Each structure stands twice: as C-alpha cells, then as structure tokens.
Amino acid sequence: MEMRASEDIDISTDITPPLIPLSFSLLNSLTLPSPDLSTSLGLLLHHRPSLTGRIAGLLSNRHNLTSQNDQLSHRIRLDAQALAAQIANHCGYTEPNDCVLEEAMVALCAVLTNAVEVQDNEGQNLGVAVFGPxxxxxxHSCSPNACYRFTFSSSHSSESKLRIAPFIRNSQQAQVDDGVWCVGSEFAKEGEQSNGPRLIVRSIKRIKKGEEVTVAYTDLLQPKAIRQSELWSKYRFNCCCKRCSALPFTYVDHALQEISVSSHDLSSSYLNSIFVRDMVDTRLNEDIDDAISEYLSVGDPGTCCKKLEKVLMQGLNDQLEGFEGKLNSRFMLHPLHHLSLNAYTTLASAYKVCACNSLSVHSEVDRNQLEAFDLSRTSAAYSLLLAGSTHHLFKSESSLIVSVANFWVGAGESLLSLTRSSGWSDFAKVGEVASNPFSVKKSKCSKCSLTDRFRTCILNGQIRSADFENVSNQFLSCVSDITQKVWSFLVNGCHFLKSCKDPIDFSWLMSTKNSSTVGVRVHVNKTDISYSHESETCARNREEQAYYADHARANIFQLGLHCLLYGGLLAIICYGHNSHLACHVQTILDHEESFV
Ligand SMILES: C[S@@+](CC[C@H](N)C(=O)[O-])C[C@H]1O[C@@H](n2cnc3c(N)ncnc32)[C@H](O)[C@@H]1O
Structure with missing residues (x-):
C-alpha cells in the first residue's frame, strides 16, 4: 500500500488533518517492560488481526521480521510470549494458547513496522504511537517529499484537509479489509477532549497530483550504507529510492562518506578497497563515538572537545594492518563527512557548556569573562559551520530541510547570545558594552527581505516554492558577505575551525577534490581574511581594539539575525507557523528587542 497526492500540493502545506493514534504508550506509564509491548497491547484490545496478517489495516510484515533465525526474530518471539501472557491474564486464561500467541506476534510486528516515536516540543521522547492507514x-524514501510533526493541542485549523489517498496495487487488493480506509475515522474532531498526541503530515517539496507521498524512516544525514543497514535491520527492506539508486552516488552521499588519504607511498586508490575503507571507517567512527558517549555519560565537555578536534585535525594516523601489509597513511574525514557533522553538533554544545562552567567556576571576574567569551565564540563558530555545511548539502538534496531548519535556528541563537556576552567589555572600557546595543527592528537588512518574509509567513503559515527560492538566494548572498567579515574573529584560537576557509561557501572543497592529500589544513589562506582577530589583539591601543570589536559585534548580530530568521522560515515550511520552533524564533526576536 502507498499514499498518493490527491491534488497538486505546494511546499509547506499540511496534507492531513491532525490524526489520532490507534494506540499510544507514554514512556513513564508502562504496564509492560517496553513501549512497543504496551502499544501492541493497546492495539490488540481494540483490533483483531485479519487472515491477511494485517491488523487495523496495518502491515505486520510478520514473515520478513521473524523468518530468520536472528536476534530480531528471537527478540520478537520472547516479547510476543510476554504479550500473550498478559492477554491471557486479561482474559482469565492460565496459559496463552497458540491463537493468542499468533495474535500477539502479529500485533507486535505491526507496531515494529508502523510505530513512531512521539516527541514533545523540545524534541524529548515521550513514548511510542501507532497511527491508522x-x-x-x-x-519511506531517502529523499522524501513530506515530513510529520506532533501537536498536543485539541483545537486545529479548519483549513487542514486531507490531500492524500491510498493507492492499492492489484496484487494488494486482497490484503485490505473492507472499511479499513474510512475517511474521517482517524481525524481529531473539533472540541475533542483527549489530550494525546496528534500527528500532521506536511509537504516539504512540491508534489504533483498522483505522485507518491513519502516520509523518512531514518536519519537522512547518514550515508547510503548506514541508511540501508538501519532500514534493513529495523524493517527488513532494501530502499530503492532515486537517491539510493543513483550511480555514481549522489553528491550528498559521496560527501557524507568521503575520507581522504595522504601518504608518501600509497595512492588514494587504496581507499577504494572496501577492506581498507571499512577498517578506516570503523576506527574513525569509534574515535568520534567514544568521545561523544564519554561526554554524554561522564559529562566532561572539555575532554570531549579536545578528543573530537584531535580526530578532525589529525584523522587516523596509526599503522593499519592491510591486506598488503602495514599501511602507513593518514586518513582524514572530509569536512562534510557525516562523522564531522556529528562532531560539529557535539562541539557546539560542549563548548557552550564549557562557557557556562567557566563562568560558574572561576573567582577572578575578568579571567572568567574572557575565557567564557572565547568558549562561547567557538561554540557559535561550530553552530555556524554545522548550519553552513548542512545547508551546502541541502542545496543538492532538498529533503534535508528539516535538519537544516534546526541548525540555522541553533546558529542564530548562538550568535545572538554571543553578542550579549559580557566578555565584549574586555575589548572596550569595562562596563560600556554590557548590554546589547542592537535592535532587531533597526537592523533590518537593506539587501534581503528576510524580516518581512518571516513576519508574513508567521501570520499566514505558507510560502510558495518560487518565493522560497528567491529568499534562499538572498539569504545566502547576505550571510556569505557577513561571514567573510567575522569568520576569522569567530575562529581565533581554534586550530580546526581556522583550517575551514569558509563555513558557508564550500567551493574551496571542490578545488582540492582530486588531491590525494586533502587535509583540511591545505585550505587555509590567510590572505583571504578580510580582517582578522589577530590584528585586533595586536591593535596598538584600546580605542582601535574597541573599534574592531564593535564592528565584529555588529556583524555577528546581523549574521545571527539572518540565521535565525531563515531558520524560522524553514521551520514554518517543515512544521507550520504555530509550531514550537517557529514560535521559539519569534520569542527570541521579541527577547532581543526587549534588550534595547
Ligand atoms: C509503515 S509501512 C508502510 C506501508 C506499507 N507499504 C503497507 O503496505 O502498509 C512500512 C513498511 O512498508 C514497506 N516499505 C516502506 N517503504 C518502503 C520502501 N521505500 N521500499 C520497500 N518497502 C518499503 C516495508 O515493508 C516497511 O516495513
């Protein structure tokens, strides 16, 4: 079964009304050991599996999930026994019979195949839900044209209408029970009291009438091999979408897994050996994963930053046992490799935590202000690098919009909060620049229409494809200009960030594409830096320092504002104007205004 557009749909359109779940389990109120089991029980209490192996019209995929003698099928069997025992108990039997066990198996497989994690507004996992057909x-597609969000409000816009319909191939006709597809039965009714989650599907691309509507079941910022492996281990299917079938790989998939090699005695063709590539991938993955997991469990952000930056700067430099003896090479992650992106995300957050810790630990006021300022600056630079690098990929793969929206908002927040740092006082006379001197209203950009677009969109909730393209081009042009003015200031003191020539325009990567010594350091070109922080710190007097700092601060404010507004616009496209992220952007803008 699949769903197709029943009319032409523009980008940024809700394509279903709010849908109510067939079954939902909150993480903190489980009667059974796992949310999957509780959700399966909820499903079974109201629906019986049909002879075709579906339950409430949902595919159980029972055969594919349980036919192999592997860990997944073993786990499903054990869980189905626990579920069957619970049902038997509920019905007053002492032992579950084969029929109950089979029903438990079908319900459990249907939940594994169809359930989604429900997240609250902050992205925290609340539980698991299954929705109707x-x-x-x-x-699924790795280049989907739709995404979904949850809402917890019981009222919804009267405009939301169903714009998709099922498409059933002849061979599948027999699988669907009469009455399963019943328009209206799954939709939240006006004034309904229940306050559980509702799900809304929204277009992130233009969709033509009759085109299949798809969403992502996995993280799209992962390379093809990882996406395929996750889809197989969870759902047991091989994705053959356009992105996965592209040969050679799409630019995005190539970049997400690119590793370069530098060596005196080996050519980069060695990386083409699957054996060497897998070995290098595994080792680099372990290094990044270890640093991140240690940070999440032990909570030492400083050590995590050092470890991650070491991997980003030095790559893998060990002797590797290869099939032709020992390989004495250095393997570097590409700046757009998916592990690099993970590292930037963690570094942005870990430096921010370091900055907060620094303010709370030191007793010498001036020292801690300066240290916290430097750490916040580095955190903001990593946020910008993350947003810029994923945006670069988004230009080739527009379904990355959902991640990119969050990253631009994060970069905007981080840059704006940097402009409020008391550390600026180090550049001028203490106390003079303690509050934020910039106004959102007065800082309206003369070159782009972002502020107006955002305000219009937050009111009416939609942007047309053509408008969006224009706004994106204007945004990129402004952000590239401003970034050139402040990047050297933002990255001062951080070796890895200094080695990234431009966090927005990645054309510098292309020029070195065929080099066998692609180390990020080769891209450093100090002559391109329009003005550098070094020149500020060497400035002869405090007036000069203050002058440079004022300019840097004003530019960072402009940059932050652009990132935030654009992130807000993307948030409206993906989640709607009433969404948490769009409202969050509005709140930050109001907050900024209140500083003036
Ligand atoms: C949530 S259901 C989607 C609807 C399903 N096609 C049906 O007939 O009910 C998920 C299951 O659909 C199938 N599926 C989804 N996307 C797929 C894709 N891109 N390629 C192959 N099978 C897919 C897999 O069997 C997966 O476990």
Whole structure:
C-alpha cells in the first residue's frame, strides 16, 4: 500500500488533518517492560488481526521480521510470549494458547513496522504511537517529499484537509479489509477532549497530483550504507529510492562518506578497497563515538572537545594492518563527512557548556569573562559551520530541510547570545558594552527581505516554492558577505575551525577534490581574511581594539539575525507557523528587542 497526492500540493502545506493514534504508550506509564509491548497491547484490545496478517489495516510484515533465525526474530518471539501472557491474564486464561500467541506476534510486528516515536516540543521522547492507514500507509524514501510533526493541542485549523489517498496495487487488493480506509475515522474532531498526541503530515517539496507521498524512516544525514543497514535491520527492506539508486552516488552521499588519504607511498586508490575503507571507517567512527558517549555519560565537555578536534585535525594516523601489509597513511574525514557533522553538533554544545562552567567556576571576574567569551565564540563558530555545511548539502538534496531548519535556528541563537556576552567589555572600557546595543527592528537588512518574509509567513503559515527560492538566494548572498567579515574573529584560537576557509561557501572543497592529500589544513589562506582577530589583539591601543570589536559585534548580530530568521522560515515550511520552533524564533526576536 502507498499514499498518493490527491491534488497538486505546494511546499509547506499540511496534507492531513491532525490524526489520532490507534494506540499510544507514554514512556513513564508502562504496564509492560517496553513501549512497543504496551502499544501492541493497546492495539490488540481494540483490533483483531485479519487472515491477511494485517491488523487495523496495518502491515505486520510478520514473515520478513521473524523468518530468520536472528536476534530480531528471537527478540520478537520472547516479547510476543510476554504479550500473550498478559492477554491471557486479561482474559482469565492460565496459559496463552497458540491463537493468542499468533495474535500477539502479529500485533507486535505491526507496531515494529508502523510505530513512531512521539516527541514533545523540545524534541524529548515521550513514548511510542501507532497511527491508522492515513499515516501508516506512507512509505519511506531517502529523499522524501513530506515530513510529520506532533501537536498536543485539541483545537486545529479548519483549513487542514486531507490531500492524500491510498493507492492499492492489484496484487494488494486482497490484503485490505473492507472499511479499513474510512475517511474521517482517524481525524481529531473539533472540541475533542483527549489530550494525546496528534500527528500532521506536511509537504516539504512540491508534489504533483498522483505522485507518491513519502516520509523518512531514518536519519537522512547518514550515508547510503548506514541508511540501508538501519532500514534493513529495523524493517527488513532494501530502499530503492532515486537517491539510493543513483550511480555514481549522489553528491550528498559521496560527501557524507568521503575520507581522504595522504601518504608518501600509497595512492588514494587504496581507499577504494572496501577492506581498507571499512577498517578506516570503523576506527574513525569509534574515535568520534567514544568521545561523544564519554561526554554524554561522564559529562566532561572539555575532554570531549579536545578528543573530537584531535580526530578532525589529525584523522587516523596509526599503522593499519592491510591486506598488503602495514599501511602507513593518514586518513582524514572530509569536512562534510557525516562523522564531522556529528562532531560539529557535539562541539557546539560542549563548548557552550564549557562557557557556562567557566563562568560558574572561576573567582577572578575578568579571567572568567574572557575565557567564557572565547568558549562561547567557538561554540557559535561550530553552530555556524554545522548550519553552513548542512545547508551546502541541502542545496543538492532538498529533503534535508528539516535538519537544516534546526541548525540555522541553533546558529542564530548562538550568535545572538554571543553578542550579549559580557566578555565584549574586555575589548572596550569595562562596563560600556554590557548590554546589547542592537535592535532587531533597526537592523533590518537593506539587501534581503528576510524580516518581512518571516513576519508574513508567521501570520499566514505558507510560502510558495518560487518565493522560497528567491529568499534562499538572498539569504545566502547576505550571510556569505557577513561571514567573510567575522569568520576569522569567530575562529581565533581554534586550530580546526581556522583550517575551514569558509563555513558557508564550500567551493574551496571542490578545488582540492582530486588531491590525494586533502587535509583540511591545505585550505587555509590567510590572505583571504578580510580582517582578522589577530590584528585586533595586536591593535596598538584600546580605542582601535574597541573599534574592531564593535564592528565584529555588529556583524555577528546581523549574521545571527539572518540565521535565525531563515531558520524560522524553514521551520514554518517543515512544521507550520504555530509550531514550537517557529514560535521559539519569534520569542527570541521579541527577547532581543526587549534588550534595547
Ligand atoms: C509503515 S509501512 C508502510 C506501508 C506499507 N507499504 C503497507 O503496505 O502498509 C512500512 C513498511 O512498508 C514497506 N516499505 C516502506 N517503504 C518502503 C520502501 N521505500 N521500499 C520497500 N518497502 C518499503 C516495508 O515493508 C516497511 O516495513
């Protein structure tokens, strides 16, 4: 089964009304050991599996999930026994019979195949839910044209209408029970009291009438091999979408897994050996994963930053046992490799925590202000690098919009908060620049229409494809200009960041594409830096320092504002104007205004 557009749909359109779940389990109120089991029980209490192996119209995929003698099928069997025992108990039997066990198996497989994690506004995992066919018949694509969000409000816009319909191939007709697809039964009714999660599907691309509507079942910022492996281990299917079938790989998939080699005695063709590539991938993955997991469990952000930056700067330099003896090479992550992106995300957050810790630990006021300022500056630079690098990928793969929206908002927040740092006083006379001197209203950019676009969109909730393209081009042009003015200031003191020539325009990567010694350091070109922090710190007097700092601060404010507004616009496209992220952007803008 699949879902298709029943009309032409523009980008940024809700394509279903709010849908109510068939079954939902909150993480903190489980009667059974796992949310999957509780959700399966909820499903079974109201629906019986049909002879075709579906339950409430949902595919159980029972055969594919349980036919192999592997860990997944073993786990499903054990869980199904626990579920069957619970049902038997509920019905007053002492032992579950084969029929109950089979029903438990079908319900559990249907939950594994169709359930989604429900997240609150902050992205925290609340539990697990299964929805009816309107949502559950939507297939996966690694380049999807739709996304979904949750809402917890019981009122919804009267405009939201169903714009998709099931498409059933002849061979599947027999699988669907009469009455399963019943328009209206899954939709939240006006004034309904229940306050559980509702799910809304929204277009992130233009979709033509009759085109299949797809969503992502996995993280799209992962390379093909990882996406395929996750889809196989969870759902047991091989994705054959356009992105996965592209040969050679799409630019995005190539970049997400690119590793370069530098060596005196080996050519980069060695990386083409799957054996060497897998070995290098595994080792680099372990290094990044270890640093991040240690940070998440032990909570030492400083050590994590050092470890991650070491991997980003030095790559893998060990002797590796290869099939032709020992390989004495250096393997570097490409700046757009998916592990680099993970590292930037963690570094942005870890430096921010370091900055907060620094303010709370030191007793010498001036020293801690300066240290916290430097750490916040580095955190903001990593946020900008993350947003810029994923945006670069987004230009080739527009379904990355959902991640990119969050990253631009994060970069905007981080840059704006940097402009409020008391550390600026180090550049001028203490106390003079303690509050934020910039106004959102007065800082309206003369070159782009972002502020107006955001305000219009936050009111009416939609942007047309053509408008969006224009706004994106204007935004990129402004942000590239401003970034050139402040990047050297933002990255001062951080070796890895200094080695990234431009966090927005990645054309510098292309020029070195065929080099076998692609180390990020080769891209450093100090002559391109329009003005550098070094020149500020060497400035002869405090007036000069203050002058440079004022300019840097004003530019960082402009940069932050652009990132935030653009992130807000993307948030409206992906989640709607009433969404948490769009409202969050509005709140930051109001907050900034209140500083003046
Ligand atoms: C949530 S259901 C989607 C609807 C399903 N096609 C149906 O007939 O009910 C998920 C299951 O659909 C199938 N599926 C989804 N996307 C797919 C894709 N891109 N390629 C192959 N199978 C897919 C897999 O069997 C997966 O476990």
């Amino acid at each position: 309107t949502f559950s018949w939507i297939n």
